[in-house]
Amino acid sequence: MSIIIPSCPTGCNSKLNPWAQDPCTPQVSIGEINRIYMMSAGGMPLTTWGTPGLAAELLSRIDNTATTVDSIIELILSADMPAASGDMIDIADNKKFYLPKTFTINFQIDDVNETVHDFLRFTECNQVVKIWYANPDWIWGGNDGIEVNVTMNDVIERGSKGRYTIQGVITWESKFTPERDVNPFAS
Numbered sequence: 001m002s003i004i005i006p007s008c009p010t011g012c013n014s015k016l017n018p019w020a021q022d023p024c025t026p027q028v029s030i031g032e033i034n035r036i037y038m039m040s041a042g043g044m045p046l047t048t049w050g051t052p053g054l055a056a057e058l059l060s061r062i063d064n065t066a067t068t069v070d071s072i073i074e075l076i077l078s079a080d081m082p083a084a085s086g087d088m089i090d091i092a093d094n095k096k097f098y099l100p101k102t103f104t105i106n107f108q109i110d111d112v113n114e115t116v117h118d119f120l121r122f123t124e125c126n127q128v129v130k131i132w133y134a135n136p137d138w139i140w141g142g143n144d145g146i147e148v149n150v151t152m153n154d155v156i157e158r159g160s161k162g163r164y165t166i167q168g169v170i171t172w173e174s175k176f177t178p179e180r181d182v183n184p185f186a187s
Helices: 054-061 114-123
Strands: 033-040 073-080 088-091 095-098 101-109 129-134 138-140 146-156 164-174 180-182
Touching (some): 033 101, 114 146
Antiparallel strands (some): 088 095
């Protein structure tokens, strides 16, 4: 996976990265992950990340019939992403070294039509794909997207009013949190 790598400090006398918070009007983002954009791992990266052209590029590439390797499909879902987990190892001089973190997105799809069910079965092939994920305010993934593993399952609740949904988990490992941009489809 190729992402823009933050400039990490070198040595003990490196300065910290700039930080800004507004105590009067903090920027707060409300809303779950409600879209995942997915494409084949071999698909062409986006080219307009961080520019006003991102919406047009995504719209031109979203093709839920997935006619080419460069097609991006749009999953409408309800999802959360808990804090990434990572291991730390002790090294010489009482220092700590942090291994890449494991990121997880847990999702639920309520539309259980035949095409969605067929896609669930496709994920059972263990194919690595690239994603971008979004909430109402932000989209994550950079031009290259995030290479991930996806598992999906049918979940059928008990009872005469029990729901049938498709639930899934997306996982990946990285040292860094994915790049973020303003969601070009934010209302």
